[in-house]
Amino acid sequence: MRVLVVGAGFGGIAAAIELRTHGITDVTIVEAGPGIGGTWAYNTYPGAACDVPSHLYSFSFAQRRNWSRLCSPQPEILEYLKGVAREYDVDGLVVPDTRIVEARRDDTTGPWTATTDDGRTFTADVLIVATGQLNTPVTPDVPGQGSFDGVQFHSARWDHERDLRGRRVAVVGTGASAVQFVPEIAQEVAHLAVFQRTGNWFLPRRNRPFPGWWKAAIRYVPGLQRWRRRFITEYTESLTLMIRHPSTLGRIGRLWSTLFMRMQVRDPELRRRIWPDYTFGCKRILFSSHYLPALSRPNVSLSTEKVTEIVPEGVRTADGTTHKVDTIIWGTGFAARDFMFPMEIVGPGDRKLSDEWAGGPHAHLGMTVPGFPSLFVLYGPNTNTSGGSIILYLEAQTRYLREALQRMTSRGAEAIEVRRDVEAASDAQVQARFPGTAWTACDSWYRDEGGRIVTNWPGYMREYLDRTKTVDADEYVFHR
Template sequence: MRTRTMPSAVIIGTGFGGLGMAMELLRHGFDDLVILERAADVGGVWRENTYPGAGCDIPSPLYSYSYAPRSDWPKRFSGQADIHAYLRDVARDHGLLERIRFDSEVTEAEFDDASGTWTVRTADGDEMTTDVLISAVGQLSRPALPAIAGIGSFDGPAFHSAQWDHSVDLTGKRVAVVGTGASAIQFVPAIQPRVAALTLFQRSAAWVLPKPDVEYKPWHHRMFAAVPPVRLAERFAVWALCEFLSLGIADVTAIRGLVTKVAVNHLRKQVADPELRAKLTPDYPAGCKRGLFSNNYYPALTQPNARVETTEITEVVPTGIRTADGVLHEVDVIIYGTGFKGTEFLWPMKIRGANGRELEDEWHGGARAYHGITVPGFPNMFMVYGPNTNLGVGSIVYMIESQARYIRQALETLSRHPARTLDVRRAVAEEYDVKLQARLDRTPWGLCSSWYRNAAGRVTNNWPGAVVSYRLQTRRLRPEHYHLNTGATTAAGR
């Protein structure tokens, strides 16, 4: 049995989670690490989502690392290209590029009970051994297509918004958009002016709030750089507003009423036609799905070349889309804005923990993890942006920094106990999950269909409260909540 003082680590993914995790470890002296990335560039969802109008619905002063601020964001709500450039800059400036193995898609990882190490395998046949395995693949990495009959039969171009086909010129085309989530809210206004006709197939309307965006001028940039407290004040203001709104999800239901009032007023101001307004009015409580921010979505749908179709789709045919009323909507292009497979955490990677237990079996009925970070029976395996750490309101980067600190403390615990593994106690993890689910039952997320819930109805994705409460819960790793094992691990069921 070999001993160690500084455990090695393999991090999977180079989005905000993977890069943030790597920086946290390097800043605290854990430099024996490798980052595996399936693509040829960093960026995660901000590399993949290049659809017109792509951007973030959280202001950049908060949607960025606290220890890697940027004073020259072009706008308060940054676009995809600027966020991707920021991540590239962070990777370069913090010495991460030389630690990344690009074009290395992880297919499986297996824990060895005898050595207390993980073996990680990639699609190209490479294999490596590490003390600690950290997944930072996120929740929004695999596009989801709807289960519609004949979806592959369409004769024209058809693609998901996360796999945008930039070779297709939409100018003068009849375009069908299926889905009304966060991506469609952004790309519909971007493409509407140049298409001949746009038909938006809507299953459920979204709660849309006005977007308080501003374009930063050069004097803003100079001020943010020269007087950091001003930049920090804006970051704090955004954080405080998000915390206030998050209280409405489970604790102060009156806040939902305020959000509803603002959204309804926004819709009334921008859509004069009562029939269209009725179609765009949600039939579920505010907060049930993530609130969206846009100043140009509703105006785009009021244009003569745009139409909202609420009749259920029954099939896709070679010439278009047929709805339940028998009408064939002939189109030239179909764009699916239907989100991601958010409840299939870590899939399709095969993960085997202690005693060969499959993570897929451990998660039968829905993914769960202690603090969304670690799973009993899977020693020295941690997750960034794991189950129940997504946010209905707020910046996921704030959550990622909390998780990275916690995982770093796990490595510090291992470094103080050479040749050991850390495995969360099952009783601790189960008690945590029971309390978490009880809190989730008080939220509106169980009242509508969304990607937050799996097929069994369990909310697997979201954190039910303010981010400060999560940070407080994860501020210190408590060793008594874990098995510290000298080489051999405890059985998965203990």
């Protein structure tokens, strides 16, 4: 069985390890970037770190006892992933600088033929798309961008050649990335103009380095690492609990966030501008103990006016003000709802995945789509977590797809495909769980243009792990 994995981030590496550990050895990983890392190879902005504690944001089979702090910085996470790939001897499977533009399967019994942007082709019996949800940076189409006299870049493609010391810098966007890099660069720029579309709900995270006694305890006290991971799991599940019950338990989260934010911002005018106007948990809850104080610095300004135009000397807002800057940093997030697109995936009968998903992305358990035999998507539709670790989901998904492939071979089949009625029922069940939750109380990047939530799992991590524990062969067609 030949397996092609697209993407060398946590999902792609997890898939390769799971398959090779269970005897499926003909695995190739193609990566558009220069090597292993995925989002952790691209997001190198100052202060880049995970907002999920490292004891949970790591593989269960490759636990590490020497994390430097609760939520590790980007270089540490990247080195961890590379180290795991070396340890499990899958780093040599990666073909770097290889961007797939189309994957096509002409008949149900295969194979898949993947074509790169430079004309190379890869042929495989199984296609695993592990490009994730947060891989394609988005810069809004603001008039006049090409006229700017200074330097501009997206936070996920940070320009390290640009020395920001003494510069006048604009940051457009105040999401999870900006919350991390704004406090870092505010200390060195001459002036920082932050442009906010909507406020955020915040919870504390100081993220200091672990003291020596704690590192020693984690390393030497039996069971402490396991207990720590379990505690963090339950803590993150409590965030989902609040989101699922906004009118009751969600009020506790809102009160906690309100008290914290009021302590962080004393100025009533600044507090008014940063305050969110939507239900707690409707959008991503952000963790930072440094961002809000950074907005109070004398060299930092916050504008809540809409950015309407980029002019040669800076940023113009809806009130007619021109903010003069020499650097623009776009902290405007990712095309989370596009998944693997613009890569084209074509199944038998010239069926395009883009057409199948015209009404919104959907997949059985976020992984399999009818009409596309032996195609698996990792971190696919409705598998994002609102508070936990996506790595738990990825491990569950790779175990599931490995079992699916084993069931396929045990039946002498050439391909496996989810039944259309099964996938439709699965999608309906997922969507039926959103009404009444905080996720539906506002617009967010979780929802597509029609208002359908296409990124997030509607329940708890433990529910997804239980649902993917084993493959129900009756849910699939085995093509011979």
